Amino acid sequence: MKILVLNGPNINFLGIREPHIYGKSTYNDLLKLIKEHAHNKGVDVSFYQSNHEGDLVDQIQKAYYDKIDGIIFNPAAYTHTSVAILDAVKAVNIPTVEVHISAVDKREDFRQISYISKIAIKTISGKGFDGYIEALDYLKEYLEK
Numbered sequence: 001m002k003i004l005v006l007n008g009p010n011i012n013f014l015g016i017r018e019p020h021i022y023g024k025s026t027y028n029d030l031l032k033l034i035k036e037h038a039h040n041k042g043v044d045v046s047f048y049q050s051n052h053e054g055d056l057v058d059q060i061q062k063a064y065y066d067k068i069d070g071i072i073f074n075p076a077a078y079t080h081t082s083v084a085i086l087d088a089v090k091a092v093n094i095p096t097v098e099v100h101i102s103a104v105d106k107r108e109d110f111r112q113i114s115y116i117s118k119i120a121i122k123t124i125s126g127k128g129f130d131g132y133i134e135a136l137d138y139l140k141e142y143l144e145k
């Protein structure tokens with residue numbers, strides 16, 4: 001089972017950006033946590049992060065050719081703006097779990113719209129890095145059914 005963990009803009013700045021919201025751990029800490037968990041679960045996991053919308057679209061299309069089974073996706077700010085990213089996930093038709101580190105539902109009005117949630121099989125928010133772990137477990141179970 002191949003799962004892609006996709007992260008959008010500023011996620012590479014974890015540990016630096018607004019630590020009172022996103023915590024003090026870094027993007028590399030996040031990768032390490034997911035890698036260890038994926039290894040224990042026997043899941044083949046790959047990672048991609050970009051600050052550019054089109055790069056994320058390209059990577060979603062690449063997931064189709066790479067025969068990726070599921071995507072764990074934190075589109076970050078593009079969650080609230082990007083029809084292109086929603087359309088890309090619709091196009092490849094790969095089961096996708098939406099993850100947000102912070103509790104977006106309790107934040108500013110402009111964060112209350114999520115385009116990706118129109119296609120996501122599940123949305124997890126406000127659980128910090130553990131949200132990615134929950135997403136992996138959920139996706140694995142979903143794909144095994």
Ligand code: DQA
Pocket residue numbers: 009010011074075076077078079099100101102103104111
């Ligand atoms: C985020 C929430 C978004 O609103 C924000 O733009 C991000 C990160 C999160 O993980 O909590 O960059 O997706």
